Amino acid sequence: MNSESWTSRLSRERVVVAPSLLAADFANLESEIRKLEAGGAQVLHIDVMDGRLVPNISFGVPVVSAIRKVTTLKLDVHLMIVEPERYVEAFRAAGADSLSIHIEAVPDPTELLGKIRDLGAAPGLVLDCGTPISAILPYVELADILLTMSVPAGFGGQAFHAEVLDSIRTLRRLARPDALIEIDGGIDVETIGAAAVAGVNMFVSGTSVFRASNYGDQMTILKKAAFDALANNGERLDASFDTRNR
Numbered sequence: 001m002n003s004e005s006w007t008s009r010l011s012r013e014r015v016v017v018a019p020s021l022l023a024a025d026f027a028n029l030e031s032e033i034r035k036l037e038a039g040g041a042q043v044l045h046i047d048v049m050d051g052r053l054v055p056n057i058s059f060g061v062p063v064v065s066a067i068r069k070v071t072t073l074k075l076d077v078h079l080m081i082v083e084p085e086r087y088v089e090a091f092r093a094a095g096a097d098s099l100s101i102h103i104e105a106v107p108d109p110t111e112l113l114g115k116i117r118d119l120g121a122a123p124g125l126v127l128d129c130g131t132p133i134s135a136i137l138p139y140v141e142l143a144d145i146l147l148t149m150s151v152p153a154g155f156g157g158q159a160f161h162a163e164v165l166d167s168i169r170t171l172r173r174l175a176r177p178d179a180l181i182e183i184d185g186g187i188d189v190e191t192i193g194a195a196a197v198a199g200v201n202m203f204v205s206g207t208s209v210f211r212a213s214n215y216g217d218q219m220t221i222l223k224k225a226a227f228d229a230l231a232n233n234g235e236r237l238d239a240s241f242d243t244r245n246r
């Protein structure tokens, strides 16, 4: 039996907005997640930071575990930590559906990507803003998710770096067709279109979603901006944008 992976299924949707819980109200995470579910989210992006790979500290395994208990949404866990090999089992056991590791933390990620797959999670590889794309090119076929940072990893609310779109175009060409090409940082209604045209199909958004009064409406606005840019670019879309928010 070879059932399709969740990342492959989502890659066929062309535009998936993944809200980043880093911008959520941590004192009310469950109600924040309910609002995202009601708004049509399919994936929650979860930023784990250790204060070493990146200057900031966010949250760890117990928080992922607590989130897992209250939702069936896919949990896209972005590990901004050194020595991720020490923690992938624990994050998988906590309920992560994907585990993305930074090339800056694991210069040869071959073994760890295989281990993440063996644990039953989708393996993801991350290129931080400023790292040459050559660092990840040998490994692109091993990843179900290729995540390009469009801000220096570590903080929400930073301005989008348009120069990473070159890397996106290269990754879209070289990655497996069923891989998710993900972008993270500074995605809003102004920037999402260019990212979509460059080949992104999963868009992390923290500030833009959570500063809105209605998260679902904002996700719809972002999706529409992406689909409009794709249509203007002449991309033929099988499923046209559906205002019912799916």
Ligand code: DX5
Residues within 6 Å of the ligand: 020, 021, 022, 023, 045, 047, 078, 151, 152, 153, 154, 155, 156, 157, 158, 184, 185, 186, 187, 204, 205, 206, 207, 208
């Ligand atoms: C930054 C994190 C992002 C962050 C994005 O290091 O990886 O996921 O939450 O936030 P915005 O959308 O505010 O740039």
Ligand code: ZN
Residues within 6 Å of the ligand: 020, 045, 046, 047, 078, 184, 204
């Ligand atoms: Zn992230």
